[in-house]
Structures are given as C-alpha cells and as structure tokens.
Amino acid sequence: MKTHQSKRVGDWIKDAGVSAITVSSVDMARYFAEDGWKDITIAFPCNIGRVQELNELAQNISLTLLINKPETANFLEKHLTTSINTYIEIDTGSDRSGLASNDITAIKELITAIEKTEYINWIGFYSHAGHSYSCRSKQEIAEVQNSVITQFENLTKHIEPDFGAFEICSGDTPCCSITDNFGPIDTISPGNFVFYDLMQNQIGSCTPANIAVAMGCPVVDKYPKRKELIIHGGAVHFSKESITENKITHYGTVAQKVDNYWEPLDNNSHLIKLSQEHGIIHCSNNVFKNYDIGDTITILPVHSCLTANLMRQYQLMDRNGTTVDMMQ
Amino acid sequence: MKTHQSKRVGDWIKDAGVSAITVSSVDMARYFAEDGWKDITIAFPCNIGRVQELNELAQNISLTLLINKPETANFLEKHLTTSINTYIEIDTGSDRSGLASNDITAIKELITAIEKTEYINWIGFYSHAGHSYSCRSKQEIAEVQNSVITQFENLTKHIEPDFGAFEICSGDTPCCSITDNFGPIDTISPGNFVFYDLMQNQIGSCTPANIAVAMGCPVVDKYPKRKELIIHGGAVHFSKESITENKITHYGTVAQKVDNYWEPLDNNSHLIKLSQEHGIIHCSNNVFKNYDIGDTITILPVHSCLTANLMRQYQLMDRNGTTVDMMQ
Numbered sequence A, B: 001m002k003t004h005q006s007k008r009v010g011d012w013i014k015d016a017g018v019s020a021i022t023v024s025s026v027d028m029a030r031y032f033a034e035d036g037w038k039d040i041t042i043a044f045p046c047n048i049g050r051v052q053e054l055n056e057l058a059q060n061i062s063l064t065l066l067i068n069k070p071e072t073a074n075f076l077e078k079h080l081t082t083s084i085n086t087y088i089e090i091d092t093g094s095d096r097s098g099l100a101s102n103d104i105t106a107i108k109e110l111i112t113a114i115e116k117t118e119y120i121n122w123i124g125f126y127s128h129a130g131h132s133y134s135c136r137s138k139q140e141i142a143e144v145q146n147s148v149i150t151q152f153e154n155l156t157k158h159i160e161p162d163f164g165a166f167e168i169c170s171g172d173t174p175c176c177s178i179t180d181n182f183g184p185i186d187t188i189s190p191g192n193f194v195f196y197d198l199m200q201n202q203i204g205s206c207t208p209a210n211i212a213v214a215m216g217c218p219v220v221d222k223y224p225k226r227k228e229l230i231i232h233g234g235a236v237h238f239s240k241e242s243i244t245e246n247k248i249t250h251y252g253t254v255a256q257k258v259d260n261y262w263e264p265l266d267n268n269s270h271l272i273k274l275s276q277e278h279g280i281i282h283c284s285n286n287v288f289k290n291y292d293i294g295d296t297i298t299i300l301p302v303h304s305c306l307t308a309n310l311m312r313q314y315q316l317m318d319r320n321g322t323t324v325d326m327m328q
Helices: A009-017 A026-035 A049-060 A070-079 A104-115 A130-132 A138-163 A173-178 A197-202 A283-292 A304-311 B005-014 B027-034 B048-060 B072-079 B104-115 B130-134 B136-165 B173-177 B200-204 B283-292 B303-311
Strands: A021-024 A038-044 A062-065 A082-089 A120-127 A166-170 A215-224 A226-231 A244-247 A249-250 A252-258 A261-264 A271-276 A278-282 A296-301 A313-315 A323-325 B021-023 B039-045 B062-066 B084-091 B120-127 B169-170 B214-225 B228-232 B243-245 B247-249 B252-258 B261-264 B270-276 B278-282 B298-301 B313-315 B323-324
Touching: A009 A323, A021 A026, A021 A049, A021 A278, A026 A038, A026 A049, A026 B005, A038 A197, A038 B214, A049 A062, A049 B130, A070 A104, A070 A252, A082 A104, A082 B169, A104 A138, A120 A138, A130 A138, A130 A173, A138 A166, A138 A173, A173 A197, A197 A244, A197 B214, A215 B039, A226 A296, A226 B048, A249 A271, A261 A296, A296 A304, A304 A313, A313 B270, B005 B027, B005 B173, B005 B323, B027 B039, B027 B048, B048 B062, B048 B072, B072 B120, B084 B104, B084 B136, B104 B120, B120 B136, B130 B136, B130 B173, B136 B169, B173 B200, B200 B243, B200 B252, B228 B298, B247 B270, B261 B298, B278 B298, B298 B303, B303 B313
Parallel strands: A021 A038, A038 A062, A062 A082, A082 A120, A120 A166, B021 B039, B039 B062, B062 B084, B084 B120, B120 B169
Antiparallel strands: A215 A226, A215 A296, A226 A278, A244 A249, A252 A261, A252 A271, A252 A296, A271 A278, A313 A323, B214 B228, B214 B298, B228 B278, B243 B247, B252 B261, B252 B270, B252 B298, B270 B278, B313 B323
C-alpha cells in the first residue's frame, strides 16, 4: 500500500480478496486502519519514538512490526500496553536492514529475547530483497529469488527445531513479478507492482504496457533548435529518481494512450532535466512538432512510488476523470 | 519564496522591508496573495491553462508573468480580463527557458506583439542564470555574473532606443550571494539563499554555517560491521538530489548544533543511500558509537528547496520548537 497511499486504491485491493496489508510508516498504518483494515504490517525497522501511536493502533488492529535488535524489543516491552506481533527482518542481500540470514547466533538471541516478553509475539521472518533492483533481466531476478529461498530454507533448518513453526514474508516487486516459485515463503508484500514504472521495466519486472500511472503535464514553452519542450513538471512533481538507458539519463519517457494502456511514443523523447518546477523534454522531430504551448503531454515516470508521493492525488482515465485522494 | 513556501517565513521577509516577491507557480502566488502580498512575479513560463486563476489573482494584486512566445501573448490577450505585467525571459546561458540575449530580432518581435495588446504591460527582462550551479568557486560564479551583466548591457543598447526604459530582474542564488556587482540589474530574485544547503556550499555560495535548515531523523537500526545507521528519513523526506564530494555521492551530511548554527560532525559521515522511507548513513567510528536506536540525528540537506517541499512544515530551534506551516 506504500506505493499508492490511497484508501480508494486500497478498496480495489480489498475487492480482490486481500485482507492483510503492508505499509512502510506509522502514518500509513493509521491512515489505512481508519479505513477499516484490521491486519497491518509496518515493514520498517520499528521506530521506538512512536510507541504511543503503536499502542493506539494495536488496540484496534492486529499490528505487526519489524524488530531487529534486542534493545528495541526491551524498549517496547517496557512501553507497550497492548500486544503486537513481530517479524525479525532478515537481510537476504540488500545490505539495507535486517540480520544476516546466516547469523544464526544473533537471530536465536533475538528470538529468545522476544519470547521472554509479555507484549511481543514473534511470528517469523521478513525480507525485502532490494538487491533485485540491480537486475536487468528475468533470469537475474530469478537468481535473486532462488538465493532468498535457499537462505530461508537454511534458516528454517536452524530455527524450527528450537522455536517451532513460523511464517516467512518476503517480496520485492521484481521477484514477485517474474516467478511463481516462492519455496518456504508464506506471504508476499511487494509495493510498486500496483503501478509499475520505467525502472521496473528496465529491471525486467514489467513491460511499458503494464505501467498504470502517467503524468499529464502542460507544455509551457518550446525551443526548436534544441528540440526541447518545457513543461510544468519538475523535481517537486516527478522526484529526481533517474534511469540511464542507451546512455541517456532521464526522469521519464513521453507516452501516448493506446486502448487502455500507455506506450512510449518513440525511443528518443525523454524528460532529461528537472529543476524545482521546470521539466525539459528533449524529443524527436516528430514529437516536437506535434506538441504546442498549452497542450498536455503524457510522461511515464521512472519511479512511480516517489512520483505518486509528490502528486498526492490521482485522476482516473475512465469514470469522467474522477479524482482519487491519497493520504495527506 | 519558492524555497520556504511559508507565510510565516514570508512575514520575516516582510519585516526586513521587502514588498515585492517572486514565486515559481500559480499555486504559490495564490497562497502568498491570500496573506496580503500585493506585488508577485511568477518566474515560470506562463502556463496558459491557468488563465482563469491568473485573472482572479490580477484583480487583487499587481501580477507579473513571464511571456516568452508571441502565441502565449496572443492567447492571454484573448482571455485576460484584468491587466498584468510581463517580463520577457532571457536565457543568459542556462539553456532552460527564455530567448537568447543576442536574438534581438525575436526579442523585438515579442515586445512588439506584447505592446499591441491591451491587457499585457511589458515591463522588461527576467533571467535565471542557472548555469551558475555548475560553478565550484566564487571566482567562477563571478564570471557567470559578469557574463549576465554584459549580455544585459548589450541587450539594453539594442532595445532601449526603440522601446524606452525597462526593468531587469535577475538572480540565481550563487550570483546573488557572492557579488555586489549587479550592473544594469534592477531587482534580484534568488530563492534558495533563504536556507542554503550543501549544494550551495559546494558551488561556493555559502559555508556550512550559513545553512539554516536541517533534518532531524530518528535512528531506527544500526550495523557495526558496515558502520551504518538506519534512519527514518528516505527519498520521500530528503528527495533524491545528491552531490559528489571526495568521490562520495550522498544525500546529506551528519551535523551538530553549535551555538546558533549547525556544523558537519566530520567529513566522513554522510547519508549514502535512500529508499522510499529508509536512509542509510555511513559514518565514522566516532559518530557510529555516539548514536543509539531511538536517538535523533541531524543531517544537512543537499537541496533545501526539495527537502522543504517534501517535509511541508518546519520546527523552530528556538521559541520552544514552535511549528511553522507551509503551503499545503
């Protein structure tokens, strides 16, 4: 839910039969709890400074946190007034957060510390294999997924005899997109898949036709010699996440609507520079001559999570362009 | 005003004797007009799709726009119901928007087109010398400023005989920060100077002690082998604007408060990776051992405009940490 941050989009996911969700902040957990979600995981190392809000949340929903250190568990035990569930985060190769999957001593110590508490219920392990973002093909992504599965199989051999059965939750968008092979993984929690974007296309998770959000920006100026259109669409709209394709570093690609999806207009029309409010699109002759000042141009974003977070609302392409709100 | 986006910060600027302001969007113009500002320039190529809001604004304030094309002037003339002022934007080397300063033919044609209108009052030229951002010393910045001055002196020689006296507004933060030499420039409109940031320090516009905003982020996890602290402070808080210093690309530098300013703790403790909500600080041994889970760590931002835009409120360091609102 951290990509769309919208109760309305959440409704569609509920309609598809989902009852447990993952978010990436306490604020998002509160927002979706307000909308009736009763089983929420905050997939972020527990921020102990927010314990009062965690207590309030846990009174109304089944709340699952990530606890990666005994000191976090000890602090929570002292300050929690309602029981919560916890995963221990396993670093399966992303080098972001979590315990190394082969650090069995630390993992056992942490489970033991948690099991001594009254308020924290250890339910298993969580992993976000973010190193899949450096993949550039389905095969490379599958290798990451296989490594994650192997690590969890080994971990299970060490942990299950002493501590019994547990759950495994894993799931970055690339791995969840390209495989049905989940081995011992019980639940998945990808985020970006709800929209996809040009970065996921480059990784190999999707095609451009799978991308479900685009930016509509007004053309405000144009420069024939440079073949550049100036749009109102800058760093405060797109974010400064870029990708490099065919040696061109850019922040988005010009697209058009075809049936019920978008497709890039050509391979040569990209959003190449951003300042706070300005975007500069360097484009092919054909694209340049088809857009005048006052027109709206459609651009597929590089990183839909960050772009959506900046725009804070969606306009539907059907249903008369209804506006869909996000968390404010 | 586009950097701070805050009525309250605007009050301090008003108290300093400023009565005319520059913003970068129609929304910001509305926000500050609501607060009583009566002379506002929207320093962005006029977005003709917002003409109705421009009419509403122009009824209450003296509104100045940038018009860079005869077709924009013609559209506005048909749809404006109240008079507005306009600058013509001159591209003094930033290759973003505006007419080249030596394209006298196009500039004269545009002035002539505007002077034929009833509702648009041509008042002069505007320039944002954004190419000063590639400077790395005061001397390089001074060279950009001298070039801007020379271009405007030449332009004046060509334009004044035919069209009479006019105003020149220029002013990127680097040029405005390092010189008192403004030649024929009448007014300046820097934005970032209100806070400064690490990028301006790298350019040569300021020192770290001049930086007036910092991010306070909770430490949520730490990894001794990697000497890395995990903070709740990601791409949705800092933006993904980075700088490269001493071969390290980063999104912020760990700092401490000394008297009434911040200073970097050392040269080796930076925010080196960002995902949506996570930040990874790679730090010196000394910094690593001084921060525990639950502590707040202070980080100077790379680009304060984008970071402020994401955070949407400020907390004052004095006056009991009063919260200062921004445009929502």
